[in-house]
Amino acid sequence: MTERGNAVGTGDQRELLREKIIHEQSRLGPRDTFRFRCHPGVSCFNTCCSDVNIFLSPYDVLRLKKRLGITSTEFLEKYALLPVQRDMTTPVVLLRMGEDETKNCQFLTEEGCGVYSDRPWPCRMYPVGLATSRDTEDGWRGDRFFFLLEEEGCMGHQEPKEWTIQEWLDDQEVDAYDEWGEAYKELSLHKFFEEGNELTPAKMEMFFNATYDLDKFREFVFGSTLLDRFDVDEQFIHEMELDDEALLRFGVLWVRFALFGEPTMKVKPQAAAEVQEKLEKRVLSSKSGPSMSPREEAS
């Protein structure tokens, strides 16, 4: 099994992988060049879409479930794996491979990727990897740099087509993926975790729903008193009803407010005392003990 994607992962795995990349890989910048082309004529065509760990970001899930015309809940049940490990601070979501002996990606067709224009970020980026060094004062906002991945048996590297890194990124249309990837990384590497706090199972579920399971989060937002208690722009509320990206934007603000205690949401004056009381309970429960479920928090 191989790995693709470095945006998320469990704490120790992510740290080990990053250290290895930082010390062993040549750092590339946007103008550096490499040779690569993947097309149906290469002898290895389609062989790399089997038995591979592909980490999915919330935006990958958003794009794929929209592409397939299903809810995020259905997508996560059918196409994702949610490994649970002891050192996990935030949710980890992997693309689920087929369960037969080929272990092919469920989106693989004879012609190649069946969801090509909505394929996940790691599939777009290959053979370019992205890493962030940890050598700056604020801990994780280190230098971003690119490196080249050369999977064994990948004949694309023998092709004459030359790219600069920037040309490759433009060709693969990764801008929106990068933007959302950074937003998610800011959550998953938040100082809340560096300070030794942990999410209780109920809070982990809230984090997961507000970022990955947007259809469930929409039910929470519109089926609770949340919008009565917080001052949210009417236009934004309307957008959230229909548009998953708007909802994800709200989900990020909600996680920052409800789990990390940042002032990203404005409380309506009449609800101030009630919200303050819930926040105080939340601060206490992030240190130890059980917490309210998302549904209870909304009540």
Ligand code: SF4
């Ligand atoms: S999503 Fe597409 S490119 Fe990615 S592993 Fe599956 S078939 Fe391959």
Ligand code: SF4
């Ligand atoms: S192994 Fe490389 S060249 Fe072959 S199909 Fe995969 S990405 Fe393309």
